[in-house]
Amino acid sequence: MSALLRIGVFDSGFGGLTVLRALLPQMPAAEFLYVGDTARLPYGSKSQATIARYAVESAQFLVAQGAAYLVIACNTASALALDAIRDAVTVPVLGVIETGAASAAAISKSRDVLVLATDATVQSHAYAQACAAHGLRALEKSCPLLVPLIEEGWTEHPITDEVLRIYLEEAMQTARERGSTPDTVLLGCTHYPLLRPLLERALPPSMQILDSAETTAACVRHDLEARNLLPPESLSSLHAARGEDETPSPASRCRFFATDSIDKFQRLGSRFLGHSMQAVELMDLGG
Numbered sequence: 001m002s003a004l005l006r007i008g009v010f011d012s013g014f015g016g017l018t019v020l021r022a023l024l025p026q027m028p029a030a031e032f033l034y035v036g037d038t039a040r041l042p043y044g045s046k047s048q049a050t051i052a053r054y055a056v057e058s059a060q061f062l063v064a065q066g067a068a069y070l071v072i073a074c075n076t077a078s079a080l081a082l083d084a085i086r087d088a089v090t091v092p093v094l095g096v097i098e099t100g101a102a103s104a105a106a107i108s109k110s111r112d113v114l115v116l117a118t119d120a121t122v123q124s125h126a127y128a129q130a131c132a133a134h135g136l137r138a139l140e141k142s143c144p145l146l147v148p149l150i151e152e153g154w155t156e157h158p159i160t161d162e163v164l165r166i167y168l169e170e171a172m173q174t175a176r177e178r179g180s181t182p183d184t185v186l187l188g189c190t191h192y193p194l195l196r197p198l199l200e201r202a203l204p205p206s207m208q209i210l211d212s213a214e215t216t217a218a219c220v221r222h223d224l225e226a227r228n229l230l231p232p233e234s235l236s237s238l239h240a241a242r243g244e245d246e247t248p249s250p251a252s253r254c255r256f257f258a259t260d261s262i263d264k265f266q267r268l269g270s271r272f273l274g275h276s277m278q279a280v281e282l283m284d285l286g287g
């Protein structure tokens, strides 16, 4: 990889590849390093101290590999470890909670938002706080069974459909009790964009689904622009910098690191990324 802008993307596992997938076309002349801490996934059921320790180790690894900007694609790490990561590295760090809340604020008319997330994210109330700062009321719903079902590849399975419908019904029951009328569902977990078809079928058409992957990619671009860090758009400048004749494929601009099975990362990861993956490198961050 040559060094134009190198962006590090971190997630507890494969889910952050949905964010990388959205970032690639937004920044055609940037290179990406992706860490999936698959050995220690899920983060969503762990304590704040553990999540912060794990996330800081991955962030430091990415910076040591040359990342000049970090995207914390993991909602759980963004909710519970963003300050710890920012204290531990010297490069700019963007999390997904604020970007999600800002995007919800831009589209919600009722000002009530339903946030679906892991248990740790919900317990942190990071989304509720970020939404409140934008004048939104957030109803946070923890959906602990969804990540394992998605990891299993059951994104269209009737059981996943049933589990999702139960969570949504519970959330809407709470909304009725609180007199809340959410018109926007914020997907506050890296994995949930893969359930979009099920969500669209389960939700009334009046409810909008906000995919944090898309909104994060747009925010990264704006933030890089504001910091004057955005590389030239033209792919020819990237080719010239690399001395290449051919247009590089999106995947050739990425290096992937996983802390557990390479095979599984390639198999599951390609579903999140949307195309097959180049070589994945095994890394050891300890226990």
Ligand code: DGL
Pocket (backbone or CB within 6 Å): 011, 012, 013, 015, 016, 041, 042, 043, 044, 045, 073, 074, 075, 076, 077, 118, 121, 147, 188, 189, 190, 191
């Ligand atoms: N990446 C996590 C998130 O976005 C979901 C998977 C996990 O629990 O580690 O919250």
